[in-house]
Amino acid sequence: MLKRTLLIIVAFTTLQQLRSQGADSATQTIRSFGYIMGIISNQTGSIDQTNAKDFNQGNVNDPGLLIRNKVAGLGVYKKGSNPNQIPHLRIRGISSITRDSEPLIVIDGVLGATLENVDPHDISSFTTLKSAAATSIYGMRGGNGVILVTTKKGKLNQELSINYRSYLASAALIKPLPSLKPEAFLAAGGNDLGDETNWLEEVTRSGFSHVHHLSASGGTKQTTYRVSFNARNVQGILKQSGFDQINTRAHLSHLALEGKLKVDFNLALTNRNSDLAFTEAFRYATVFNPTAPVRFDNGNFWEAILFDNFNPVAILKQNVNESKTRLLNYGLDARYALTASLAINANFSQQQSNVLRGIFYPSNSFFRGFKYVGLASRGTSDEEFSQFESWLSYQPQLNGIDFKLSTGYSLQQHFEEDLSISMTNLASNDQSYFGIDLSADQVLGFSGGASISSEASPQEDIRGFFGQAQVIFDEAIDVALSIRRDGSTRLGTNKKWGTFYSVGVSVDALNYLKSLPVSRLNVRFDFGTSGNLPFTYGLASNRFVYQLTSGGTVRQEHLANPDLQWETSKQTNFGIELGFMEDRLMLSADLFSRQNENLITRTFVDPMDFSQGRKYSNNSAVSTSGFDVVISLAAVQNTSFSWNTRWVISGYNAILDQSPVKLSLRGNVGAPGQGSAQFIRLAVGEELGQFWANVFDGVDENGNPIFKDVNGDGISNATFGSALSDDTDFTTAGSAIPTLSFGWSNLLTFKRFDANLFLRGALGHTLVNTYRLFYEPIDPAAINSYNRVISEQAEEGLTSSYLSSLYYERADFLRLDNLTIGYNFDVTKLSAIKKIRLSGTVQNVFTLTGYTGTDPEAVLFDSGPLDNGGFNNSKITDQLTMGIDRRNFYYTARTFLIGVEARF
Secondary structure: OOHHHHHHHHOOOOEEOOOHHHHHHHHEEEEEEOOOOOOOOOOOOOOOEEEEEHHOOOOOOOHHHHHHHOOOOEEEEOOOOOOOOOOOEEEEEOOOOOOOOOOOOEEEOEEEOOOOOOHHHHHHEEEEOOHHHHOOOOOOOHOOOOEEEOOOOOOOOOOEEEEEEEEEEEEEEOOOOOOOOHHHHOOOOOOOOOOOHHHHHHEOEEEEEHHHHHHHOEEEOEEEEEEEEEEEEOOOEEOEEEEEEEEEEEEEEEEEOOEEEEEEEEEEEEEEEEOOOHHHOOOOOOOOOOOOOOOOOOOOOOOOOOOOOOOOOHHHHHHHHEEEEEEEEEEEEEEEEHHHOOOEEEEEEEEEEEEEEEEEOOOOOOOOOHHHEEEEEEEEEEEEEEEEEHHHHHHHEEEEEEEEEEEEEEEEEEEEEEEEEEEOOOOOOOOOHHHHHOOOHHOOOOOOOOEEEEEEOOOOEEEEEEEEEEEEEOEEEEEEEEEEEEOOOOOOOOOOOOOOEEEEEEHHHHOOOOOOOEEEEEEEEEEEEEEEEOOOOOOOOOOOEEEEEHEEEEEEEEEEOOHHHHHOEEEEHHHHHHHHEOEEEEEEEEEEEEEEEEEEEEEEEEEEOOOOOOOOEEEEEEOOOEEEEEEEEEEOOOOOOEEEEEEEEEEEEEEEEEEEOEEEEEEOOOOOOOOOOOOOOEEOOOOOEEEEEEOEEEOOOOOOEEEEEOOOOOOOOOOHOOOOOOOOOEEEEEEEEEEEEEEEEEEEEEEEEEEEEEEEEEEEOEEHHHHHHHHHOOOOOOOOOOEEOOOOOOOOOOOOOOHHHHHHEEEOEEEEEEEEEEEEEOOOOOOOOOOOEEEEEEEEEEEEEOOOOOOOOOOOOOOOOHHHHHHHHHOEOOOOOOOOOOOOOOEEEEEEEEEEEOOO
């Protein structure tokens, strides 16, 4: 991988840096945050800042999507166009096994804040901290990388400015799966029910959305302020899916005591009502009999009495899947300058979240409700996070050498509680899930669909002591050191405290090599450690589970482990930055290597010690290596026309270095009769994300697949039960992890017009197309009732479904993700209006790919085969099972948008 990395870097001449003003802005961001809110600037680490002018345009409702493929080494993953799905963020690949590899989010100094409580229009910049020199100061919470989010503020001595933005968007389905039309379905032997129904048209729509943003900002000599109001009404292309959201945000900053004291206050509140719908409707609309009517003559929904086959319109019309979310953040920060070089800071912030969920399947719904004579589920979850920090910073200058020193204390506290109830045998369908109290389970006893769960965490603390030192020689050599000592109540009694550190060096080589034909030459190196906490509370303690069966029994689920400690991330980074033509051409590259050790997994305990369960231990390790490259060019710059272009390129691979199980298979497509069809190969010393497959080699006379004799011993040993045997004919069939991911931004201006073209893509990854696996073979015994998906890769004569290399597809793609054209009106003669801009945007303009599924996006974690997590909406995010294009993904849409912005 390292050789491949170097070749790619040489091929692109590698290496880039933010534009000169971007680099300065990044420095100011780190200065304003320092440690979380601002101790020292540190350019020795790998840091990337993306400002508002570079954000992705259009109908962007999730803040993370603003920087999708805009930051080298940052993956923003969202498959399909589900308006209620939050994108997953990942910096430089996988960094944990049993927990998400999501980076730590810091919004205006609040650690662990959620992006759901900040509207995209309120964000000024994202600063992505990738290497250890930038993240180690976050201690036990920095192991996955850190993203600093800065929201917009007012400015000193600024008159009142009012800004209004609004846009209207329309989204439509762009790539339905190629299921058989009624004529072809009947010709293949399907049952003729006398009708013609396009089921996808019945369950989809043009999803209209409208967004309104109003903000007011300004400032005096001592005070700045900004308040904003955001309203979003978003419809998904699947009927019944979408959300209504209102968000408000306020910031106030004041200087007192002759400017020595600065006080900042932030407040944000979000209310969101979501209709989550049922993504299963896409699946059943693809395979439901195309000659079936939607309803019987009496108005009831037409249903087939068949296994796993439901009327998709009835799924959406009869059942309810809703949630309400309320998020609150507030924070107070104070800084007092004791002298010109000595200052003290303190801040307090808190985040509160509440989610209320309701799901209902009436007794006449064949989809889950009929089985249970009605099923209702309600749940609520409350979470509260608080932090207090105080630090002292000192910046002397001695003999021309600049020093920046800081030390401080941090306390973070977390508490959460959850309650969920599911009941069946409902007396009435009229009250939806509000009638859950009318369940006959209260009299008859709990049925298989009924459950009650109530849980609360202890008051969890993270206490930290930290220090940083930065020394700058000759204004050219920057040496930075950091150390942090963290303790957490989530850890075992013997391992509650950990120490994290980093050292970084950055050299402005042009200060000493002035004759070189470049305008910038910076070299940096850093090494350090950071960590991750266990993914939830209680893993270090004994856990007991009470079961109602057999008159009530108690089972110990896992043993205590007093030696359970944090997961450790050790990272080395080398970076170089070059500028040419007075920095019009900027190139930057980073090579990195990261070892994630002491990863936590749950393993079986020796039966001699404990015969009934498992315990959580630090027993696994994963290493990641790769590269980040950025190339930006101010190609044309004159008074009437400009063109700025920027490439962002990255790639990595991950190796399983240590595991309690040396060789195993993982993943399950959930196909009938293939329960043991596990196909993700996990082997110590090998790459993660490998597909392990039997090789399709034709169709026999009975319509069954023939598998290739890979090892040449004259026997085809290609069943999943023998996949790991010595004489197996299974072999590698690609990787779920892209070899290369890239984004290409182009910003053009011509007089009052501007245009933004953004292309992105990925190369080298493979997906398992489960739609083809389940529905492509034409079984004469089943085609009479189930429709079929027939792709360009369908094998003639194949009648039985069995997972093999036939369904592993390369999913390379290039997508014109965004095309925006805007016009700025001349307002010089309008004294009250400072700006009017009209714009039009198309998102998902086109995609070039050979993949036959709905969306070629890489899948780097798995949520399991259940759609909506069943009726209780449970979620699985398995970091080691990758590349399964499951049937529960939301389909992809193309969006057209027209927007207006006015400033007064």
